[in-house]
Amino acid sequence: MKLPQAWRQPLAIVGGVVAVAWLVIAVAAPLLAPHDPLAQDLPRLAPPGPGHWFGTDQLGRDILSRVMYGARLSIPLTLLLVALSVLVGGLLGACAGYFGKWADETIMRFADLVFAFPTVILAMVVAAALGASLANAVLAVLVVAWPAYARVTRGLVLGVREREFVISGRLLGFSAWRSLRVDVLPNITGPILVLATLDIGTALLLLSGLSFLGLGAKPPSPEWGAMVASGVEVFDSWWVATFPGLAILTVVLAFNFLGDTLRDALDPRTARAIKERAL
């Protein structure tokens, strides 16, 4: 089996390998991790070395194990978050674009309202109001993330809505719901998928950012953002903050590479450039 040309790019391969590696770590963390991520039985603030390759934190917990278990929290939640944003934003955007008039006005003005706030601040306010927990942090990020999808979906639906095949469907007596599902949806999924993949990185950053500020994961759960926050208190022991930070960095990079590749692959205008660069 041969990979399609668009995927035979160096960045795509790096992104794919790193992302898959993290997914494997997330699934198999209990088998891979050398220690219990919550056990406080190692020497405190030990630098990386045999037995604890990423060092230990202030409470004598193994950072390698915590980073591995952290993948079980951060990655699924980020994926869920993006999926929910696509669902909510897409649905609302599609309604706005397809029905137009007051539905369009109401939904899009509401989206504009959310856009008007700085993303991080709004997410912080929502998370703080709901109380600190990972579920609430996801909800907070969802509140600020959906309008992007609503706007893109609306634009795409507007473009497709007046095409002949959609109109003929309507003339055949399709309901609005069926018309959206059968005629419109298949023609707009590509761009939304690209946007979603590119967004995984930002969503993870925002989610760990909230945990960093103490508005997300509750201690002692090994969430990467919270781990970086605890590392800031002990700046001299660089390993406490560095390794969870690297975990965030690699996941974000990997999904951004994947998102880029996906866009290139789906965009006919970049097809020729891809052919030249393919491995």
Next chain:
Amino acid sequence: MAIRSRRPRAKAALLPVLLTGALALAACSNGGSSAPASQGGGTAAKTLVIDTSFNLKTADPGRTYEPTGLIVGKAAYDTLLTFDGSDVTKPVPSLADSYELSADGKTLTLKLHQGATFADGSPVTADDVVFSLDRVRDMKGTPSFLLDGVKVEKTDETTITLTSKTANPALPYILPNPALGIINSKLAKEHGATADPGDKAEQYLNSASVGSGPYTIESVNISSQVVLKANTKYWGPKKPVYDKVVLRNVESATQKLNVARGDSQVALDLSGDQVKGLPGNLQVNKTPSANVVFLLANRNSAVSETTSNPKFAEAVRKGIDYTGLLELAGEGSVQAPGVIPSMILGALPADQGAKRDVEGAKAALKESGVTDPKVKLEYPSELTLNGLSLQGIAERIQANLKEVGITVELAPSPVTTALDNYRNGKEELGLWWWGPDYPDPSDYLVFLPGKTVGLRAGWKAGADKEIEAAGDKAAAAIGDDARKQAYVDVQTKLNASSPFIPLIQPSQNIVTAASVTGLEFHPVWTVDVADLGTK
């Protein structure tokens, strides 16, 4: 970093790195640029730079109650009595030559020292003393409570009497508080000082000082730095050594860098982990602070059916690994055997501290009849105490109690939110600390049923008659020996059946350059600048 940005890509991934870099730069420049006075710690030799994380609202002695304000106040204003070095068990003369407490403990008579002068050369008179103390009490500022119900009178030109409605043996221990510094009443009145809430002298007192202390205030910026100048005409025996003392607001990680490279001579707030690995030419002073970190298990059954069970509190007391907590807090920290910290009269001897006994804890839990307890532990998430974060302590307690069979859910919240729940007595388990308002054991009667802190643990008046009787006895006791005995008794009883579990006194770690001499940590004013000398 917006989630809606169209091409976040690598840029987004780099953001945390860039941010960290920018923050580090900002922190460094904060330390570096605000250092006009320091010249590598040597050449001038007469300038001392002290780095501390500011907790400063004002330099007006009548309003100040924050740690940094007390350092400034101590240097610029003399008080009637003071303490010798870091010994807070015995007040010694300062502006007053002697004091005498009446047999009923209600009247304190002080003889003023003759020849004491303010920085402008005018003499310190009995009228200045009366005005200063009246002003603090009647202005209704933060430290007003220190003199609540105390009447200040001048008997003659050299005698002052302080009269309280009830026995007040703590008064000689309260008077050394820098908030009760004596101000030059003539000068202060010219700038709007009055002995009522309409006082307008604060602004003036933030730009100049009108005290008789060894240093005078040159400038105050409550968010960045305070500059003190030597009072060349100081009347006391301890003449100021430095021409100029600069206190800078610097965050603790930067304090470490500054003192290590000679940019400052004193760093006041390093954590136990930060003082490790400092260059050998620096002196590290590790002293247990007067802050007692404690755990409370709410006695109000409306708040929690679990923690209100006294046997549950016993299980918690026996389930905690105190040595493990000390390891987190670092060298210099000590276990708190009772609620009164080690340096204050009436503190329990160290060997009476609770010890870990997992089997005993499990037995107590079984006896309590509570099965599979789940409790919520609330604490302020972002606060550090002497460089120690409560977060780590809470996580360690959670792990300790898990071994006993108690499931603890951690509920950190920002200090403002957490304080609300604490003050209203709504926390199931709470992790807090108590720092003394003045170094006298009577300040710790607040832990009794029906008193301020007791109520925060849902411990209502009448909940434990025996302890309350012991508390009343301690409050009325006169004479060091009798008081000591009474407070030891109160604490022994508290340890046996109260909702409070004293944990540790974290270490105050002060780092100084080799050239600085005479530094001693003080539980009230952290450090007396006038004590600092040079080699």
